[in-house]
Amino acid sequence: MRLSLLAIASTAMLALGMIVLSANAGSIDDTDSDLIPDVFDNCSAVANGPGTAGQCNQVDADGDGFGNTCDGDFNNDNVVTGADFSILLAVFGTTDPVSDLNCDGVVTGGDFSAFLSLFGGAPGPGATAI
Ligand SMILES: [Ca+2]
Ligand SMILES: [Ca+2]
Ligand SMILES: [Ca+2]
Ligand SMILES: [Ca+2]
Numbered sequence: 001m002r003l004s005l006l007a008i009a010s011t012a013m014l015a016l017g018m019i020v021l022s023a024n025a026g027s028i029d030d031t032d033s034d035l036i037p038d039v040f041d042n043c044s045a046v047a048n049g050p051g052t053a054g055q056c057n058q059v060d061a062d063g064d065g066f067g068n069t070c071d072g073d074f075n076n077d078n079v080v081t082g083a084d085f086s087i088l089l090a091v092f093g094t095t096d097p098v099s100d101l102n103c104d105g106v107v108t109g110g111d112f113s114a115f116l117s118l119f120g121g122a123p124g125p126g127a128t129a130i
Contacts, residue, residue, distance in 0.1 A: 042126040043070035056103035066126045068101050072118035080118045088115055 029038045034049030036058060041049070048056045048069035056068045064076055072080040074087040091099045091107050099107045101114040 039127050042067035044125050044127055046070045056101075059097075059103050061097035061100070064123070066123040068098070068103055069114070070118065070126065071123040072101065072115045072121075073123040074098055078122055080115070080121055080123065085115070085119075088112065 030036065030041070031038050031044055032041070032047040032049075033051070034041070034047035034055075035051040036049040038044040042058055042060050042065060046067075046069050048058060048067045050057050059068050060066060060071070061068055062071070062074070062076070064071065064073075066073070072084055072088075074084045077083070088099050088107070088111070092112075094107055095105060096107050099111060099115075101111040101118075104110065
C-alpha cells in the first residue's frame with residue numbers, strides 16, 4: 001500500500017513537471033508584445049521593439065540598461081524628478097539622443113509628453129537594468 005501510494009505520488013509529480021515544462025516551452029513571456037522577450041527587453045513593460053511603429057527599437061542612448069522609451073531618468077539617480085526635467089529643458093529643440101525618448105531624432109513636445117508619463121517613477125522596468 002505504501003509503495004503504490006508512492007508510485008502514484010511520483011507519477012503525479014512527473015505529470016505535473018511535464019505540464020510545467022510544456023507550458024514554459026510553449027510561451028516566451030513578452031509582456032508588452034513588442035516582439036522582444038521580457039528577458040532581453042530593456043523596457044519590458046513598454047513596447048519598444050521592431051513591432052512598434054514610431055517607437056525606439058531597444059535604443060538606450062545613455063547605456064544604463066533602460067531603453068529610451070522607459071527612461072526619463074537623465075541624471076541616473078534612479079528616479080524621474082525635477083532635476084531630470086531641467087536636463088530635458090536644457091536640451092529641448094536639440095538632437096540630444098538621451099532626452100529623445102521617442103527616438104525621432106529631436107527633443108520636442110512628444111518627448112515632453114513621454115517624460116510626463118514617466119515623472120515620479122523609476123526608470124524601466126528592463127531586463128538588463130543595473
Ligand atoms: Ca519593450
Ligand atoms: Ca537609458
Ligand atoms: Ca533622475
Ligand atoms: Ca523626440
